[in-house]
Amino acid sequence: AREVYRLVSDETHAIVKEQYALLNDEILPLLAAEGIRFVKRAEWDAAQRDWISDFFFREVMPVITPIGLDPSHPFPRVLNKSLNFAVELEGRDAFGRSSGAAIVQAPRVLPRVIRLPRELGDAEYTFVFLSSILHEFVHELFSGMKVLGCYQFRVTRNSDLFVDEEEVKNLRAKIQGELPQRHFGDAVRLEVANSCSEAMTQFLLGQFNLTESDLFRVAGPVNLVRLMQVPDWVVRNDLKFPPFTPGTPKALQKCQSVFDSIRGGDILLHHPYQSFNPVIELLEQAATDPQVVAIKMTVYRTGTDSVLMQSLLRAAQNGKEVTVVVELMARFDEEANIGWATKLEEVGAHVVYGVVGYKTH
Numbered sequence: 001a002r003e004v005y006r007l008v009s010d011e012t013h014a015i016v017k018e019q020y021a022l023l024n025d026e027i028l029p030l031l032a033a034e035g036i037r038f039v040k041r042a043e044w045d046a047a048q049r050d051w052i053s054d055f056f057f058r059e060v061m062p063v064i065t066p067i068g069l070d071p072s073h074p075f076p077r078v079l080n081k082s083l084n085f086a087v088e089l090e091g092r093d094a095f096g097r098s099s100g101a102a103i104v105q106a107p108r109v110l111p112r113v114i115r116l117p118r119e120l121g122d123a124e125y126t127f128v129f130l131s132s133i134l135h136e137f138v139h140e141l142f143s144g145m146k147v148l149g150c151y152q153f154r155v156t157r158n159s160d161l162f163v164d165e166e167e168v169k170n171l172r173a174k175i176q177g178e179l180p181q182r183h184f185g186d187a188v189r190l191e192v193a194n195s196c197s198e199a200m201t202q203f204l205l206g207q208f209n210l211t212e213s214d215l216f217r218v219a220g221p222v223n224l225v226r227l228m229q230v231p232d233w234v235v236r237n238d239l240k241f242p243p244f245t246p247g248t249p250k251a252l253q254k255c256q257s258v259f260d261s262i263r264g265g266d267i268l269l270h271h272p273y274q275s276f277n278p279v280i281e282l283l284e285q286a287a288t289d290p291q292v293v294a295i296k297m298t299v300y301r302t303g304t305d306s307v308l309m310q311s312l313l314r315a316a317q318n319g320k321e322v323t324v325v326v327e328l329m330a331r332f333d334e335e336a337n338i339g340w341a342t343k344l345e346e347v348g349a350h351v352v353y354g355v356v357g358y359k360t361h
Helices: 002-033 046-063 130-141 171-184 198-207 224-233 258-263 277-288 307-317 334-346
Strands: 036-038 084-090 101-105 113-115 125-129 146-157 187-193 215-218 294-299 321-327 350-354
Touching: 002 036, 002 215, 046 125, 046 130, 084 130, 084 198, 101 130, 113 130, 113 224, 125 130, 130 146, 146 198, 187 198, 258 277, 277 294, 277 307, 294 307, 307 321, 307 334, 321 334, 334 350
Parallel strands: 036 125, 187 215, 294 321, 321 350
Antiparallel strands: 084 101, 084 146, 113 125, 146 187
């Protein structure tokens, strides 16, 4: 198992290295050529710096709390995959305390990418990273002290729920008890900026009980997923994949009642190439159809605003016998599933909690 783990780790390190090389050497230059720029701190002009400074004092500084590390302030509990900054310091703070290091946790409410006003950029779309802003103004958080270095980092934790469904009598209660601890499981990976000093890197590895093989030095933001919001801000359809519209079988295209269409013959829906709407329509019609007396189904993954679950709730409220097998071990959707299951029980539906063996998405 250790040998397999080492091979997976080597492959993962290579993939991450290639990922950032693609970002820095290909994607960002190509975007810049199309008028979509991500400006680094060294590239800010006076007007941009003034706007960014105002943004920092108005939007960022009020919601962050630096934590100086000393005997009375131990290393904080760092949330899974949250953005943090390790700061190396010199001198004494306003209270006369000496601290060689501090941790600044970036609240999740702050955007990781900020768009500058059009008049401040030489491109149609100009962005700056939150990490760049914090690096530039982090000294404002430590009055009287000298900042020697500021490095972004992110820790990934083991998010498995340690539940043995065969031994637990009340699976729902056990999972609800485990969920609050999910963000504080054992660390399995540490990502740091490639500029991070060796001393700070070793310090962080020690805090999370990790080794060099668990360390990823990255040349850019530690969470590239947060860049996914950028395409929504850029109105350039010529640079995006054309939207895909799933089709609807001919038997359902002009029908008013899904039941009438089914009576005419079987209908196969091939997701995601064909729309899921007929399934939703079937449940919505069943919830109000006087000839429907019972609905039985299995629910695997739901969302917090699930139309499907709303239809099941309405059916139960209308006096129909609703029986739902709810998958409680749907990874990262456990909380949503438990919430819907509770609502179903409150309106009289029969809910069976279980772990579904074979799943069809």
